[in-house]
Amino acid sequence: MVIGWYPGHMNKARKEIIHALKKVHAVLEVVDARLPYSSENPLLHELAGNKPALKLLNKSDLADPELNQVWLKFYAEQGIPAMTVCGKNPGNLRQQVIRHFSALQASRRPPFRIMVVGIPNAGKSTLINVLAGRKIAKTGNEPAVTKGQQQIMLDDNIAILDTPGILWPKIEDQDSAYRLAVTGAIKNTAIEFEDIALFAIAFLKNRYPDALLTRYQLASVDEEPVQLLEEIGRRRGCLVRGGVDYTKTGEVLLNDLRSGKLGLLTLETPEDIPTPEPPAADDEITG
Ligand SMILES: Nc1nc2c(ncn2[C@@H]2O[C@H](COP(=O)(O)OP(=O)(O)O)[C@@H](O)[C@H]2O)c(=O)[nH]1
Ligand SMILES: [Mg+2]
Incomplete structure (x- = not known):
């Protein structure tokens, strides 16, 4: 199977994300609810260090509702903050995200900056648009390099960056690579x-x-x-x-x-x- 990610790409992505992460206080990690394990990046936790993170299991509208609950329970048991979301029908996602991070940012000088991160096609741009309340990120295909990143205030204290951090998919494991290919996450x-x-x-x-x-x-x-x-x-x-x-x-x-x-x-x-x-x-x- 042609994966489309080579060591050079990964190195570049890694450098960009390390650089971008320096400017933020927390990460909003977007994974695909149909394959939460395979669509997470193997190195994000290492790269993000101990920055607070919230995992969004996106595309939950396509996933098995029973298994959505199984995955949420699994993350809860491990103390990993996670919620199932749907970029196409987001409900009050913006309020939920604000509420989640408000609790964490109280002691800091605002703005508390959040970056959306995830592998291609997870729904990063869609969710940035939902959170920003307007269309600022192009969906469907990936923007090139992170240039002139802007921040958008979600409330008085919390901001998100308008450009997502792009991570490479988990391809070293054959089963994960195949599952990603099934969903179209690997071209x-x-x-x-x-x-x-x-x-x-x-x-x-x-x-x-x-x-x-x-x-x-x-x-x-x-x-x-x-x-x-x-x-x-x-x-x-x-x-x-x-x-x-x-x-x-x-x-x-x-x-x-x-x-x-x-x-x-x-x-x-x-x-x-x-x-x-x-x-x-x-x-x-x-x-
Ligand atoms: N069914 C469904 N499709 C979604 C959802 N979120 C995003 N998509 C679609 O998934 C594709 C990739 O989304 P995009 O935001 O461009 O992903 P990115 O590469 O991570 O920025 C687009 O065709 C979106 O319309 C969702 O919650 N449900
Ligand atoms: Mg995008």
Whole structure:
């Protein structure tokens, strides 16, 4: 799979974020509620040090409502402030954010500056616009470098920066990379549709079989993912001379999934978080 993030990009992003973080008092971390673990940046906590952070599980309108609660409970148990939000239908998000940070900023000289951070496509620009109450950040594609950053006052004391901090996605873990690709957070080429769709089918077959059965009117999900993909292609009329067009079928399935046509789904639960490997014996030898 082509990931689109190389060490050079990550280094640049890391330098920019370290620089930007110096100017703020707190971070608003945007992750995707459908994959809160895989859409968080592996190094944010290290980079942000002990600055207060609030985690926003965005796109909760596309996520499994039961698993939204599971994730919130998981973060609460760890003492990580988090809430589920929807950039498209934000309700009183602005007030909630003000209330959260008001409690923290009381002893400081205002303004208390917050920066929105997260991986591409998490919804950073959308949420900045919601918080600012007007369209100041371009959504859909990423702005280039952080230039001439402005701050917008949310109330008398609290400000957000108009430009988000862009973090690189968690791609060193294959499962995370695939889940990110399923949601479209990692850009993929047409060639990869089949590969990513097969991953998605294997997942759906296991966790949301009814979504597949209903949407594509399959008789069962007992077959292997590749056979299910073929069946979906046939049902959807994604054909080429000689059989099913797997690339096209994969694209159809991924578009259905990304736009919510397969229902509300979450791609991972806290139980999917890999346990850190114990350090290898070699690592302990120094000098
Ligand atoms: N369904 C849904 N889509 C959202 C939500 N927030 C953002 N989006 C969409 O996700 C895409 C990426 O949003 P954007 O704000 O540009 O993400 P950024 O790359 O993090 O700045 C856009 O197409 C948004 O319309 C949300 O809460 N729900
Ligand atoms: Mg953006």
